[in-house]
Amino acid sequence: MILTLTHYFLAFTLAVGVAVGAAIVEFPALRDSNLPSYLLILIGLAAFDVxxxxxxxxxxxGMVSMPVRFAGFGLALLAMLAVTSWAGVDAKLM
Known part of the structure; x- marks a missing residue:
C-alpha cells in the first residue's frame, strides 16, 4: 500500500487531536482560557499546510484537498473530545 499525502494528513490530524485533548486534560488553564480548543487544532493543521x-x-x-481538510478537522475534533471525555474533563468547543 502506497501512503499518499492524504494518509499522512489524516494520521497527523489524529495525532493533533489526541495531543490537544491531552493538553486540555493536563493543563486546566487551557480549559479556562478564552482561546477555543478548536483553534489549537487549526494551528496544527495550518502548520502541516505550510x-x-x-x-x-x-x-x-502538493497540497491536501479541501474535503480531506474538513474530514481531518472533524477527525481531530472527535479525537480531542474522546480523550477529554475518557479523562472525565469537560472540554468547551467555543
Whole structure:
C-alpha cells in the first residue's frame, strides 16, 4: 500500500487531536482560557499546510484537498473530545 499525502494528513490530524485533548486534560488553564480548543487544532493543521507548501514549492498537487481538510478537522475534533471525555474533563468547543 502506497501512503499518499492524504494518509499522512489524516494520521497527523489524529495525532493533533489526541495531543490537544491531552493538553486540555493536563493543563486546566487551557480549559479556562478564552482561546477555543478548536483553534489549537487549526494551528496544527495550518502548520502541516505550510510544510506541504514549502516542500512542494507551491506546485499543483502538493497540497491536501479541501474535503480531506474538513474530514481531518472533524477527525481531530472527535479525537480531542474522546480523550477529554475518557479523562472525565469537560472540554468547551467555543
Amino acid at each position: 510544510l506541504c507548501y514549502w516542500r512542494s514549492g507551491g506546485a499543483p498537487g
